[in-house]
Amino acid sequence: MLLGACKSTKEGRYxxxxxxxxxxxxFGDIASELADNIPxxxxxxxxxxxxxxxxxxxxxxxxxxHGLYAVQYEELAAGISKFGxxxxxxxxxxxxxxxxxxYPLRYAxxxxxxxxxxxxxxxxxxxxxxxxxxxxxxxxxFDLDLGELEDAEVHPDLELLPEDVRLVLxxxxxxxxxxxxxxxxxxxxxxxxxxxxxxxxxxxxxxxx
Numbered sequence: 263m264l265l266g267a268c269k270s271t272k273e274g275r276y277x278x279x280x281x282x283x284x285x286x287x288x289f290g291d292i293a294s295e296l297a298d299n300i301p302x303x304x305x306x307x308x309x310x311x312x313x314x315x316x317x318x319x320x321x322x323x324x325x326x327x328h329g330l331y332a333v334q335y336e337e338l339a340a341g342i343s344k345f346g347x348x349x350x351x352x353x354x355x356x357x358x359x360x361x362x363x364x365y366p367l368r369y370a371x372x373x374x375x376x377x378x379x380x381x382x383x384x385x386x387x388x389x390x391x392x393x394x395x396x397x398x399x400x401x402x403x404f405d406l407d408l409g410e411l412e413d414a415e416v417h418p419d420l421e422l423l424p425e426d427v428r429l430v431l432x433x434x435x436x437x438x439x440x441x442x443x444x445x446x447x448x449x450x451x452x453x454x455x456x457x458x459x460x461x462x463x464x465x466x467x468x469x470x471x
Contacts, residue, residue: 282465284448288430289360292345296359297467301445303341304366304434305470307333308441315438326438334366338432351419352387362430363395363423369459370435373443376464379433379450381457387417392452394420395429397462399451433464442469 281293289296311330318325335354346359357364367388369379381389394416428449435444448464 284463284465288362288428289345292360296342296345297447299341299345300338300364300432300447301442301467301470303337304334304432304436304442304445306341307337308436310337312438312441323438330368330436334368338364338366349422351422358427359430361426362428363391364430364432365391367431367433368436369433370444371437373435373440376433376435376444376446376448377459377461379459381452381459384452384454384457387419389452389457390417390420391429392431392450392459394425395423395427396431396451397449400460400462431459432467433459445469 281289281297285293285297307330310333311326314329315323315326332354335356339348339355339357342357342359342364346357346364348355349358349363350356367379369376381392383389430447431450432445432447434442434446436442445467446464447467448461450459450461450464452458453460
């Protein structure tokens with residue numbers, strides 16, 4: 263795993279305000295500021311979702327999960343608005359920054375590596391977004407009778423994005439009780455046969471607070 267947006271010390275801690283070569287090539291002179299702001303946005307999203315869950319007093323965590331999904335977009339749009347321009351996709355405001363769409367993805371409820379990230383579905387907006395705007399596949403897909411997926415039309419909302427927009431995934435592990443445990447950003451392709459993300463680049467971001 264490559265560390266970016268922060269550098270590790272001998273004690274294993276992160277130094278905020280440092281950006282990797284990949285981040286600088288992707289975002290230019292705003293890379294370090296983005297790397298500092300994005301974790302703070304996700305931390306605020308968690309706090310809001312937890313407050314909502316505590317407010318409804320349900321035995322299940324539905325309110326937290328649905329709330330986190332909604333507010334992650336809101337907090338990112340507000341927190342990094344000065345770096346890019348908003349675009350409305352699926353009724354959510356997402357940010358285009360230097361030709362890159364910043365897309366949050368809560369991939370786990372426990373602290374596991376980002377390489378464990380897997381989509382629930384092989385179709386739909388999120389899957390189409392990764393296929394269309396993620397990196398080219400590193401190897402040829404196996405012939406597993408997936409012709410229908412190849413021929414299927416992309417999600418209509420994606421027509422709102424120029425074809426040359428690149429996707430930067432902000433993948434994070436987060437839970438109601440423990441908060442945000444891990445954040446990484448980078449680029450990944452979607453392996454169709456099992457829906458796992460195959461990372462071409464992933465780099466750690468510091469946990470806010």
